[in-house]
Amino acid sequence: MGMTLTEKILAKHAGRDRVEPGELILAKVDLALGNDVTSPIAIDAVRKLGVREVFDREKIALVPDHFAPNKDIKSAGQMKMMREFAREYGIVNYFEVGRMGIEHVLLPDEGLVVPGDLVIGADSHTCTYGALCAFSTGVGSTDLAAAMISGEVWLKVPSTLRIVLSGKPGKWVEGKDVILHIIGKIGVDGALYQAMEYAGDGLASLPMAWRFTISNMAIEAGAKNGIFPFDGATRAYADARAKRTFEIVTADKDAKYAAEMGVDLSALEPQVAFPHLPENTKPLSQVGNVPVDQVVVGSCTNGRIEDLRSAASVLRGRKVHDGVRMLIFPATQEIYLQAMREGLMEVFVTAGAAFSTPTCGPCLGGHMGVLAKGERAIATTNRNFVGRMGHPESEVYLANPAIAAASAVLGRIGSPDEIR
Amino acid sequence: MKLKGKAWKYGDDVDTDVIIPARYLNTSDPAELAKHCMEDIDAEYAAKVSPGDFIVAGKNFGCGSSREHAPISIKASGASAVIARSFARIFYRNSFNMGLPIFEAPQAVDEIDKGDLLSVDMESGLLRNETKRKEYRIVPVPPFMQELVAAGGLLNYVSARRKGK
């Protein structure tokens, strides 16, 4: 019997002809990732074991992004620990402030993740790279330490949920709405321990930026990974960026899927996830009157140039509402530069929005936009848990960049069509 | 190994942001993290938990971020194990990698109330609700995981394999 995309990639990296869902395997990693929150624990472990050399200096990426630029003295210490480790152990892919970005946008853009790869990262949104037809999943710091030493990771082969996309998305609908809709349908544990594999003729209208957004939020459905098949869009992206050669992996025709669901893109409306779970989604038309204090566009979910363009197209020539603070976080320095070249920065600043250096910052309530008690935000990020962006009694609503931008102008959650 | 203590009961989808809020992630010191464990859903927990107590919760416990700070803070708070209907996958692997026992026991969870006295015999795979005088079988640990546990956690396992090469 045939194998799914995920099974094929896992089998190859475990040195096996085939793997079955439920099996535990030891697999080789092409890249192991850590950030300023998760790698200090891993670094401590590597040092404590007396290990003086990592398995491969080029296959580890360390990205300070959560509390970078250093938010306080403690985080400065964590960042210093990473920097010193990177220098001492000769880690090639360490990205200093000024040359960095949010890890999950930075690594594929830098060509460090290529199709067919097996990537683990001590960050739950490592699943983002599934957009590139790679297997990638989030692990803990101890897994990262083990992988830095051995180049291997233990994995349980997931069963696969196949999601067949059809139709063309309508106005103001983006990748974010596709994944919010799916999570709304299956719930935050709807794909627990599973792989989500996308298929169908709807793929043709999904640009890479949208696929990254969709794979990024696989974890919000409890999934291990969210993977797209290789096609022309993948080819164009990889040819322009990949720093290594790659082999194209395809799912077998007779692959066995645990379940299948269909999504008709043409029937989708923009979606909004209400507090405090990403599964609490409503179509925009049913949101009602929800005033907001803060609007955030950015993060590993929606901080790409396409996202900034979408927000800017709504904001151009308009002003952010008096009662609203709007914060824009390009995900990488490259995107920052591109936004400058295209004049997007000017659009944002003239509209009265703040434009920041790349960081995770407000996405996790870290810094640069933390919410006070009772405040409400709409954000293009991926989580709206209790206290995620600040005070436990603050609220986060999730949406795509165009809806976020429209909400900034309206002072309440709404559609670009409502602005005159 | 036998574990014994009282139950702290929570609902479904307890995420890592409430187990240990991101605002405390500028440190990885277990004692420091333990002080804020469960703070955003239960301000009492960290102050009143006794060594050996259990966290008991519904489905998808530990969903959200990959922060190992979550199982670290639970372990350092003195809790002996987490019992839930199901676990989010990264939390599941983190707990194993660092030696915090976790058990999936849906029926037991439904019948446990806050404050019940519980005991777990890890060898025989038996969970007892002493208060309610009820017994439950718990899902056995997969063999590969047992190997990890026997080696003293993932890092010892990896370093033993490394020396063997």
Ligand code: SF4
């Ligand atoms: S942007 Fe948010 S979700 Fe993405 S890696 Fe940073 S903190 Fe995590």
